[in-house]
Amino acid sequence: MKRKVVIALLIVICVLVQASICPMIAIAEIKPNLLIILTVSFGLMRGRKEGMLIGFFCGLLTDLFFESTIGFNALIYLWVGYFSGYFYRIFYDDDIKTPLLLISVCDLAYGVVQYAFRFLMRGRLQFFFYLGRIIMPEVIYTLILTIICYQIFYRINRKLDLAGD
Numbered sequence: 001m002k003r004k005v006v007i008a009l010l011i012v013i014c015v016l017v018q019a020s021i022c023p024m025i026a027i028a029e030i031k032p033n034l035l036i037i038l039t040v041s042f043g044l045m046r047g048r049k050e051g052m053l054i055g056f057f058c059g060l061l062t063d064l065f066f067e068s069t070i071g072f073n074a075l076i077y078l079w080v081g082y083f084s085g086y087f088y089r090i091f092y093d094d095d096i097k098t099p100l101l102l103i104s105v106c107d108l109a110y111g112v113v114q115y116a117f118r119f120l121m122r123g124r125l126q127f128f129f130y131l132g133r134i135i136m137p138e139v140i141y142t143l144i145l146t147i148i149c150y151q152i153f154y155r156i157n158r159k160l161d162l163a164g165d
Contacts, residue, residue: 040099041154
């Protein structure tokens with residue numbers, strides 16, 4: 001029960017930070033994606049099921065706070081959590097290289113899916129412009145934030161494991 005409460009608080013805190021602090025630290029309208037970091041981190045540390053659940057709720061809150069289409073981000077983040085959970089058994093929690101690689105791949109995929117459904121479907125065909133000006137800078141910015149946030153999430157997960165809940 002304690003783990004569920006802590007995870008719920010983490011999700012809410014990350015959504016609030018994404019909504020309030022990330023716009024203030026945006027560079028050229030590019031913000032880091034804290035929710036991808038949270039989803040991938042716990043998918044890696046806890047497995048597919050927990051990655052999916054965290055991803056779904058992160059995406060659902062993103063849809064409620066930022067988007068007009070309910071469920072679109074929930075589906076994307078759910079997929080990200082499920083995908084990252086595949087690496088649960090084959091990596092060491094304290095190694096930062098795997099989370100950095102996986103977060104960059106997931107954030108890149110998130111940006112491409114966002115482009116495909118938000119812009120390409122409306123006839124905007126400037127993919128390489130979007131890739132170079134929005135997707136890749138966001139991936140780089142998210143990776144920089146990952147170095148700090150992953151350590152925090154790792155310590156929280158370790159304390160929850162030691163508490164036995």
